[in-house]
Amino acid sequence: MADYSNLEKVRLEKIAKLKELGIDPYPRRVDKTHSVQEVIDLFLADEGASEEIEIQAVLVGRIRSVRPMGKVTFAHIEDGTGRIQLFFRANDIGEEQLAFFKDHFDLGDFIQASGKVFRTRTGELSLWVSEFKMAAKAITPLPAAKDQEVDGEIVSHATLTDPETRYRQRYADLAVNPDVREVFRLRTKTIRAIQHFMDSKGFLEVETPILQPIYGGAAAQPFTTHHNQLKQELFLRISFELYLKRLLVGGFDKIYEIGRDFRNEGVSFKHNPEFTQMEFYWAYADYWAVMDLTEEMLAFVVQEVLGSKTFVYKDHEINLDKPWQRVELRQGILEKTGIDINDHKTGAELAKAMKSLAMEFNPKASRGKLIDDLLGQYLEPTFIQPTFVYDYPREISPLAKTTPDDPNTVERFEGFIGGMELCNAFSEINDPIDQEERFLEMGRSYSSVEDEHHPLDEDYLRAMRYGMPPNGGFGMGVDRLVMLLANQQTIREVLLFPHLRDS
RNA sequence: GGCCCGCUAGCUCAAUUGGCAGAGCAAUUGACUCUUAAUCAAUAGGUUGUAGGUUCGAUUCCUAUGCGGGUCACCA
Incomplete structure (x- = not known):
């Protein structure tokens, strides 16, 4: 009662x-x-x-x-x-x-x-x-x-404003706050627009397993679960990547998936334990082609959803016209910090150089991790207008191909808008032997510093051995895109039922 | 997980130095035949997140704790 x-x-x-x-x-x-x-x-x-x-x-x-x-x-x-x-x-x-x-x-x-x-x-x-x-x-x-x-x-x-009540009783929030309903209409329009664009470019939308015996494709802690009758340990996926690339082997040249990923990590204004990801894989393309397609896709989506090439986020007018600003990661860090990461080949050396900077970091972290810290600290917040950062350290990108002239740098880019990372893409490794080595490298580096380990997905390597076309891959946080388009400062405002602790 | 802020009526918010816990809307009763936050009159509504402590007396001060928010850490 x-x-x-x-x-x-x-x-x-x-x-x-x-x-x-x-x-x-x-x-x-x-x-x-x-x-x-x-x-x-x-x-x-x-x-x-x-x-x-x-x-x-x-x-x-x-x-x-x-x-x-x-x-x-x-x-x-x-x-x-x-x-x-x-x-x-x-x-x-x-x-x-x-x-x-x-x-x-x-x-x-x-x-x-x-x-x-x-x-x-x-x-x-x-x-x-x-x-x-x-x-x-x-x-x-x-x-x-x-x-x-x-x-x-x-x-x-x-009106109802208490965030706790609004999120816990979203039905009441929606019933009395028409602007909240509007955000979720916009969310659906955004996803439809992405689908329209990808479909028009000849990509096939597919669905891959959420329950996976081996997780992979990203560095994140998984949620675990169990199949009673099969007595099998299973993980909720942390990315779609390895399954979608299996489909390249199977002969689908252009595929994409929009769906839920699950990461057992901290919760913040831009992180929810379950979130919506869009990934595509494109045979015979490299990361430069993916970059061009990304520009085209986001311009289309914004036009379709908001009827304009520009929109306001926080106090900024964001312009989605092509081309986006393109910043080489090494060059960007050099300009903002005076540190040339190429002069520091190990984590210890880079940490030494970073001591002069007014930022906190773990001096024992790997070189790749430190470079990522520099990116997050000095570059990311400044990328209000759409910006691509490209050419990342090999050790934080185990699925990306190296650049032709530097084995420690990979053909990878991330897209930033409104000071927030929106997407991540690379020229995907299709050499099964290279990929195996890279997995093993990760295993070593992870057992020493981080507490995450990534089980080696042998079936994925087997798939690759049948021959995988050269391809470019792409992943984007759909919730974050909706945050931008709806001018919302927290991911909870674009999730109908954001995750909360038990009340 | 650390630090900071918040939690008072169904909703939004007050409450002086520690001194009877209030208002608007919603509700109830009544008046009112074109209103629109209708108006007017009256009534009722509370374990001040929870558990302790200090005190003659605690919404207020202290301790613990729950939930939320912010921030930092974490998040290739």
């Missing part, structure tokens, strides 16, 4: 009264003829015509405001398409029915109302109610006191 508040007890009594009257507070069916938006469109299209047609409609929606005025009552209802005013008058429905409405209907209830569409004396488009019935009774009041509509904008008063 739930612990009901006083407000809820009042509503439970109303439910009991309805039942006494033989009225089902939760009827199985409603007789809706139009959505709110349909009725508005119909009325506006007809309005001003020489012969106006009376529009009769049965609407169903949630009551968002009620203004009883004696023998007349106004209310606003809202469905998924919009909001419209209801007009009840004792002359039409009788005083008993009007009293019945006032006594048994509350904010948050769903109501079915029949009547004709008209404009009130103040000009508001409304439904002149001739009949109504309960469509679904609410027990808990919505956590917003009242809404008003001003020039088409819905202004909420004393």
Whole structure:
């Protein structure tokens, strides 16, 4: 039995009264003829015509405001398409029915109302109610006191703002905060736009296993699980990479996947334990081609979703026009810190050079890790406008091909927008022997410093031995892209149900 | 995991030096036939996140703890 508040007890009594009257507070069916938006469109299209047609409609929606005025009552209802005013008058429905409405209907209830569409004396488009019935009774009041509509904008008063309640009870948040609903519409549009673009370029969308016996493709701690009947330990994937590249071996030249990755790591404004990733693999392309495609894709997505090549994030106007700024990692670090990473071939040497910098770091970290620290500290926050950083250290990129002139540097780039890493791509290793060595290198380096180890995926190497076309691969955090497009500063605002501790 | 901030009525927020825990909206009752944060009058609503401690007295001070937020660490 739930612990009901006083407000809820009042509503439970109303439910009991309805039942006494033989009225089902939760009827199985409603007789809706139009959505709110349909009725508005119909009325506006007809309005001003020489012969106006009376529009009769049965609407169903949630009551968002009620203004009883004696023998007349106004209310606003809202469905998924919009909001419209209801007009009840004792002359039409009788005083008993009007009293019945006032006594048994509350904010948050769903109501079915029949009547004709008209404009009130103040000009508001409304439904002149001739009949109504309960469509679904609410027990808990919505956590917003009242809404008003001003020039088409819905202004909420004393709205729900507490982040904890908003995330834990997202249904209530969505019900009362239309701008939150808008963010999630934008999210879906973003994913659709990515799909449209990739499809138009001839890429095939595929699905690969989420439950994996061996995880890989990224450096992250996995979630583990277990298959009871098979008595098999399984991991939730941390990336799609190794499965998608198996498909290159199988003869799919252009493939992509949009789906959920799971990483057992800290939670922050840009990290959620489960997040949406988009990866593509493109046979016969290298990282330069991937870079070009990335520019084209993001320009398309932004245009499709926002109708513009530019958008505002925080206080910045971000411009997605091609080409993006391109910064070689070594050059970028040299300019910002005066350190030429090529002059320091080991982690210890680089750490020594970094002592003059005002930043904290682990002096025992590997050279690659230190370079990544420098990137994160000195470059990443400055890349507000779209920027590619390219040519990364070999040791933090075990799946990327080396550059032709330096075995310690790989053909890899990351894309940054709004001071945040958005995507990561490289010319993928397709030499199975090289790949095996690189896996083994990682095994060594990881057992010494970091606590992560990556099981060697022998089946992946076997696949590669059958012959893998040269290819470029790409991964992008979709949540982060949505953060940018929706101008949201935390990933929780673009996840319907962000991860929270048990309450 | 470290540090900082927050947690008071259904929602948004007050509460002086430690001195009777308040307001607006929502709710209840009444008035009101074109309102729109309707208005007006009245009523009710609280284990101040939880558990301890100091004190004559704790929303306030102290300790522990839960949850949330920020930040740092972690996150090729």
